[in-house]
Amino acid sequence: MTSNIAESLNNALKAARSSHIMELLKFIRAMITHLFNARRTKALKHRWEVTPEVDKEIRKRRQAVEGSRVGCVSSWGVKVVGKFNGKHHVLLEDKKCNCKQFDRL
Template identity: 50%
Template sequence: MSHWARCYCKGERYNFMTSNAAEQLNKALKEGRGCLVVDLFKFIQAMMTRWFNARRRKSSALRGSLPPEVEKVLKEHIEEVKGSHVNQISSWGFDVVGKFGDHNTVLLNERRCTCKKFERLQIPCGHALLAADSVGVLPSTLVGLWNKPGCWKETYVGLVTPAVNEGDVDISEELSELVICPPMAGRAKGRRKEARIPSKGEFPVVRKKKEVPNKCTKCLQPGHNRTRCPSLI
């Protein structure tokens, strides 16, 4: 079961799709793909410097007990259990009954719930939030280490230093005389794809159709363009 169902995965942060990070980075590098290798590295360095600086300032400005993204998840979880009520069965054990009669058992001291969200996400599920509220336990004390502000700030402590001047780097004679040829790879047929393919479970963004139709710049009538204008003027 651990190989097929995410809720039974034994790893931490199971819900993060590692392929999405690579695909999003590829999309961010779309503008620099046509550059030479050295210029591409400079483009990546400048982009990562901007990203780290923006996230470092955002994490440093945090004054709450939880990051904003974690608070957003908590709000979504509490919305999912509206209409439920809590029955305490032990000091730290609770039975949460949903509005449709479904039961979920919460163990606050072990940070577990039968819905599996609590122990897998390391963020209290809606059942755990209701149970914690009934005994006066703050939700921030139930959040895992990876989702706390300290870990968020430490992620962006490192600095992405700017590239040094090429003339200041000492290159050995052996490397300067080395000739590197391009790889022997044929180009695939057709136009290269610029947009990434959505992963399974993602919903592609549906573009809204224009409410105002295009007008011809020649006769100012809608429904066609200047090239296909039937007017003789």
């Protein structure tokens, strides 16, 4: 059986596949070092408290609800009046909403 990760690894090791085992291990080490360094560099450039992927998702969802009004009902409950005058009650502590958004997530 194959999976996407197996295919990706097989493709990444294509250049060193015919090498001796020690050369293959050196190639894998260099490849992983390069990947971790690129990831660390990207993380150092990111200025937010969440990862870039989470930040991207937050921005996308924020645009979707732009123009909505949020009113505090209690410390963990809010009333959201959306763009199309839909009124929803959100209970953050219980992760419930009458619009079923938490069920979709």
